[in-house]
Amino acid sequence: MATAEQLERAEELLAGAGLRATAQRATVLAELAAERDDVTAQQLHERLRARGERLGLATVYRTLRLLAEAGAVDVLSHHAGELCYRWCGDEHHHHLLCSECHRVVELVDCELDPWLERVSREHGFVTTGHRLEVSGVCADCR
Numbered sequence: 198m199a200t201a202e203q204l205e206r207a208e209e210l211l212a213g214a215g216l217r218a219t220a221q222r223a224t225v226l227a228e229l230a231a232e233r234d235d236v237t238a239q240q241l242h243e244r245l246r247a248r249g250e251r252l253g254l255a256t257v258y259r260t261l262r263l264l265a266e267a268g269a270v271d272v273l274s275h276h277a278g279e280l281c282y283r284w285c286g287d288e289h290h291h292h293l294l295c296s297e298c299h300r301v302v303e304l305v306d307c308e309l310d311p312w313l314e315r316v317s318r319e320h321g322f323v324t325t326g327h328r329l330e331v332s333g334v335c336a337d338c339r
């Protein structure tokens with residue numbers, strides 16, 4: 198079972214994302230919070246089942262998609278067609294993704310803005326944001 202603290206954090210995040218904090222959503226999110234790297238809906242569903250939670254796979258899928266649409270969790274893709282989810286920090290960040298395992302490293306010190314502003318200006322662009330995902334192989338898989 199998720200700890201009371203994890204459930205509380207989950208409920209806060211749901212409220213912050215403008216989503217009703219149902220018990221099911223909080224349970225899914227709290228389980229996600231326990232993961233250092235990222236997980237697929239299927240993996241998360243299996244873990245919840247192993248803990249005796251009676252949630253259907255469709256519910257887990259729906260909940261994760263809803264959370265991702267609300268910007269509350271990040272969606273990552275290591276392999277084509279496989280969506281993974283991760284509960285990251287609130288600040289602007291990027292990911293290093295291992296293409297062998299599911300290792301995710303969160304990079305918070307983004308230094309791309311000055312470069313982007315310079316190259317955008319050359320093309321008459323005004324940048325409003327950017328996304329970046331870096332794939333590679335982690336230290337354990339190398």
Ligand SMILES: [Zn+2]
Pocket residue numbers: 271283284285286290291292303
């Ligand atoms: Zn993230």
Ligand SMILES: [Zn+2]
Pocket residue numbers: 295296297298299300334335336337338
């Ligand atoms: Zn790896």
Ligand SMILES: [Zn+2]
Pocket residue numbers: 289290291307308309310327329
């Ligand atoms: Zn950035």
